[in-house]
Amino acid sequence: MPKPLDLDGDVVDLLRALVDIESVSGDEGVIADQIEGALQPYEHLEVIRDGNVVIARTQLARAERVVIAGHLDTVPIAGNVPSWVTGAGRERIVRGRGSCDMKGGVAVQLSAAAALERPSRDVTWIFYDNEEVEESRNGLNRIAREHPHYLVGSFAVLCEPSNAGIEGGCQGTMRLIVELAGVAAHSARSWKGHNAIHDAGAALQLLTRYQPREIEVDGLLYHEGLNAVRITGGIAGNVIPDRCEIEVNYRFAPDKSPAQAETYLREVFAGFSVRVTDVAAGARPGLDQPAAAEFLAAVGGRASAKFGWTDVARFAAMGVPAVNFGPGDPNKAHADDEFCPAADVYSCRDALLRWLS
């Protein structure tokens, strides 16, 4: 067992201790045990354990309740655990798997949860598993299905990396397969067959010519993307391939519903056989709503658009306005050289304390 987490000490030391507990998706048992054990002694918190989800909440009967959530899992380790530090003082950088996505955010949550004995709003702190894998395994998704009352609040903050700034909403994501069918033949007599891989050329040209839309939604600028993420075709070096599949990922701004996104893609790929395999709705930034505006004012700074899909959309679907706000550069999420600046961690912790004191 690692040594117990110290929630009252330096939040950057806490981040390092969290990185040092490996917690690749599906393997969050140890880190959930540690977090549950560390929160248990605080009498202002009611601690609930459900699978590898840990929830801690105040019960002060405040007029308002907010939800502050973060996931415990990381993408696979790449020789980058345990953590290490470069630089000194406020210039320190914590490096290692999960430092950016998103143990920096989790450290901020834990440190603030311990410190805020009598917050101005009731707070539900949520730590959940399996965010980096398929939707069906997502711990927050499971809680929303089995215990939706745990997620009730007037506003939610997801501590995903956002350079310690507020990122509103998130783009939707859709995956589809473009299927090309041909007729197999020996490649020495290719005119007897029809080459499915050759037909993929026209679909790829559509993607190459595609001009991504940039669009403002509720005051924030979103930048879409339409990309082949996988292609596969052919069965042998001497057979004209009768099958080729292109997997395409569409990231769409939150002014489009999943149905509208699908209609659009079917227009783009008119004449091709297309099969949608996965979709997750986006979330409008909702920064015009009062709870969000108050958070914005308390934290300061300007909001920007979130490009990646995050669980913000899950709250939005339940009618809870939500934003991303956490330490670390989202461009470094999943990178083998991911890192988190100590300054971001301190500034996010300070902002939460300011907002909730």
Add this chain to the structure above:
Amino acid sequence: MPKPLDLDGDVVDLLRALVDIESVSGDEGVIADQIEGALQPYEHLEVIRDGNVVIARTQLARAERVVIAGHLDTVPIAGNVPSWVTGAGRERIVRGRGSCDMKGGVAVQLSAAAALERPSRDVTWIFYDNEEVEESRNGLNRIAREHPHYLVGSFAVLCEPSNAGIEGGCQGTMRLIVELAGVAAHSARSWKGHNAIHDAGAALQLLTRYQPREIEVDGLLYHEGLNAVRITGGIAGNVIPDRCEIEVNYRFAPDKSPAQAETYLREVFAGFSVRVTDVAAGARPGLDQPAAAEFLAAVGGRASAKFGWTDVARFAAMGVPAVNFGPGDPNKAHADDEFCPAADVYSCRDALLRWLS
């Protein structure tokens, strides 16, 4: 173990028994064992086993020796083993993987090898492995390198499917990889990366626009082909792919050398990164040579051009004139619905007996 092969019975039953022994390239051990065991009892044959190559030869000190060869392997099974039969009597059609390419030919070889106790020419019967895969694994190639004396003869017949007619020469074949390189990025921020799969579109369009050449060589008409036979790219559903590879197969008429073929392909794919992975020279038909002319006269009929690459070229490279002559329609080789007419099997067997009695 399957039941022993009966070389003295009906040659079409023998074909069915051969189809029923799965022998995808690399997995020819069982069929080679069966063939070795079936040939062993015939005292007029000296049987040699070398890896999964089986050789049986007469040693009658005839003035002339001919080589009659066939491969034991098939392309992958596609739910088409065991064999089945449609039609009745001489109209019977044997169906299933390998029936056409080329267990029909192997059945003819085995039946004739058993029957021809005192052939007019000494005969070397060769059954070899790994013809359907890369050149470096080819069993006949290995024998040519390690025991070239086994292949000595004044003339060679390869029992590849040729509609029971004589097909002269063969086209050359070259494989190359077109490599596309990009820059990986999260697909939610695709503009940070460069999509290697999208770049493949332009290479595929070149292939779609390619006009195959038809050319007469030594009186026979050859028809070239340039085809993508495999494509692969992408590592995850949310990552812009930094790599895509297209495997291309070029079939070229025997008037071109491998070097000329490569020069031509580098012109076609100018601007792309290209790597040649495999090449086999073609063979001019050579029907003007005396040994070929005698076989033509004994068998009857007109010769035509062979499109597929066959090991005829390997004999041609050793200075042994060679032709293709076997049951089954070469257009059905590798097709999931491949088949072999019983009539072709009987007529090829009869022709060999006529020629060698």
